[in-house]
Amino acid sequence: MELRSPVKREDLEKLSVGDVVYVSGYVITARDSAHRRMLEYLKEGKDLPFEIKNAVIYHCGPLVERRNGEWVVISAGPTTSARLNEPTEELLNYVDAVAIIGKGGMEIDFKGKAVYLSYTGGCGALASKSIKKVKEVHWLDLGMPEAVWVLEVERLPCIVAIDLRGNNVYEEVRRRVEENYKRLVEKV
Amino acid sequence: MEYEDVVRTVIELFRKAEIELSEDVVRALRFAYENEENEIARINLKNILENVEYAKLKGIPICQDTGLPIVFVEIGRELCLDFDIKSAITEGVRRATREVPLRPNAVHPLTRENPGDNVGKGMPYVIIDVVEGDRLKIAVMPKGAGSENCSALKMMLPHDSKKIKRFVLDVVRSAMGKPCPPIFIGLGIGSTFDGCAKLAKKALLRDVTQMNEFEMDILDAVNGLGIGPMGMGGKFTALAVLSEIGYCHTASLPVAVNVQCWANRRAFAVLR
Known part of the structure; x- marks a missing residue:
């Protein structure tokens, strides 16, 4: 499966849990501080300096280097998405349809507006292979990891972990883990 | 000097440390890939092994x-x-x-x-x-924060050593996919409140392929949870449990679990 940004609702509808999907186009990195600032802007009715409504949002704080006046991404894997549960739930009020790339899953209501794609955590070097260039950077005052980097990517391989219909790999695993836990604890 | x-x-x-994983860690990861049966888990483990090779080839973190x-x-x-x-x-x-x-x-x-x-x-x-x-x-x-954030410490009762396994299970269960499993578990037992945390961290310096029976037993229990690589299910939630002990007060039993991601990065040197 292929997914290209800006994403449309009908593109997201085609994705099902367990599919491998290759993401191309632009992704916007955002972590804790960027989410806070985005929400401040949006609540005040201020325009964001980047497009979020149909974006691919990447939970990532890249390692970037300045070479000959240009930003070069060295390593850029996903960060733990669960930290962004709360701000994401609010952010979804301001978007049409988005794809979120991260690791570890999220425990929120995606309101039928988002799919969650998993990229293998820790694989920052491999991810840099799919990142073609840094298009823009915003809010560098937040520090390198927390700034918003607009990255051009080509066929970033992800796994669909939560689809538009609400099927959720992590929830299924959690249910099984709870059963296993009960059984194991009885033995201890 | x-x-x-x-x-x-x-x-x-x-x-x-940032560019190249030590041989014992790579061996543990490869073992997991070769023995994992869950399809999504295999994709994640394959990505991990490819990533390790690519980082080394390019000289990047x-x-x-x-x-x-x-x-x-x-x-x-x-x-x-x-x-x-x-x-x-x-x-x-x-x-x-x-x-x-x-x-x-x-x-x-x-x-x-x-x-x-x-x-x-x-x-x-x-x-x-x-x-x-x-x-x-x-x-x-x-040490990355994804795994560090999932670590925990408990001041247990002096005769509760049988509950250590349960504590480790609790920590791993609440961590789920957050610390980038398959994880390495540093287990500090004894010493003081701060001392047991240090023991847990220091244990992570050990060769990850060498474990005693006590550690293997906890590892088996942890892998029985089925969290799997990246929390997406599978046989390999952890690759090793590594413990260190220190003498403690007769009235206490401090236990610390320091969670480490699959990228257990460390490097050593000796100077004279």
């Missing part, structure tokens, strides 16, 4: 979270140093941040201000020990 030797060693150790700079030092008591070892290590971290490069991760805990060089009050985190001999041993362990 000069100040500059320590600075250079620290830079090279961080470079090595395995993970963008190049961690917090943690440095273990053992000073032989016969050694005579005419410089401040801590400031040499700090300078090494500052230069490694520019040269490797490392992501500037260290921030003020309250204002979140980022100085940009991974140096600040208490950072790098340096643990110094005096040992027999005339050598200086340095081990670096750049």
Whole structure:
């Protein structure tokens, strides 16, 4: 499966849990501080300096280097998405349809507006292979990891972990883990 | 031995740790890939192995979270140093941040201000020990936050040693996919409140393929949870349980679980 940004609702509808999907186009990195600032802007009715409504949002704080006046991404894997549960739930009020790339899953209501794609955590070097260039950077005052980097990517391989219909790999695993836990604890 | 030797060693150790996993860790990851049956788990483990190879080939950090700079030092008591070892290590971290490069991760805990060089009050985190001999041993362990955030400590009752396994299970169960499993588990048993946390961290320096029966037993239980690589299900939630003990007060049993991601990065050097 292929997914290209800006994403449309009908593109997201085609994705099902367990599919491998290759993401191309632009992704916007955002972590804790960027989410806070985005929400401040949006609540005040201020325009964001980047497009979020149909974006691919990447939970990532890249390692970037300045070479000959240009930003070069060295390593850029996903960060733990669960930290962004709360701000994401609010952010979804301001978007049409988005794809979120991260690791570890999220425990929120995606309101039928988002799919969650998993990229293998820790694989920052491999991810840099799919990142073609840094298009823009915003809010560098937040520090390198927390700034918003607009990255051009080509066929970033992800796994669909939560689809538009609400099927959720992590929830299924959690249910099984709870059963296993009960059984194991009885033995201890 | 000069100040500059320590600075250079620290830079090279961080470079090595960030770019190349040690052979024991790679072997453990490969074993998991070869024995995993869950399809999604196999994709994740394959990505991990490819990532490890690609980072080495290109000479770039395995993970963008190049961690917090943690440095273990053992000073032989016969050694005579005419410089401040801590400031040499700090300078090494500052230069490694520019040269490797490392992501500037260290921030003020309250204002979140980022100085940009991974140096600040208490950072790098340096643990110094005096040992027999005339050598200086340095081990670096750049540690990511995804796994560190899932770690926990408990002051258990003196005779609750049978509940240690349960505590480890509780910690791993609440962590789920967050610490980038398959994880390595550093287990500190005994000492003091702070001491057991240090033991847990130090245990992660060990060869991950060498475990005793007690550790294997906990590992089997943890893998029985079925969290799997990246929390997406599978047989391999953890690759090793590594423990260290320290004598504690007769009235206490401190236990610490330091969770480490699959990218168990560390590097070692000995200077004379």
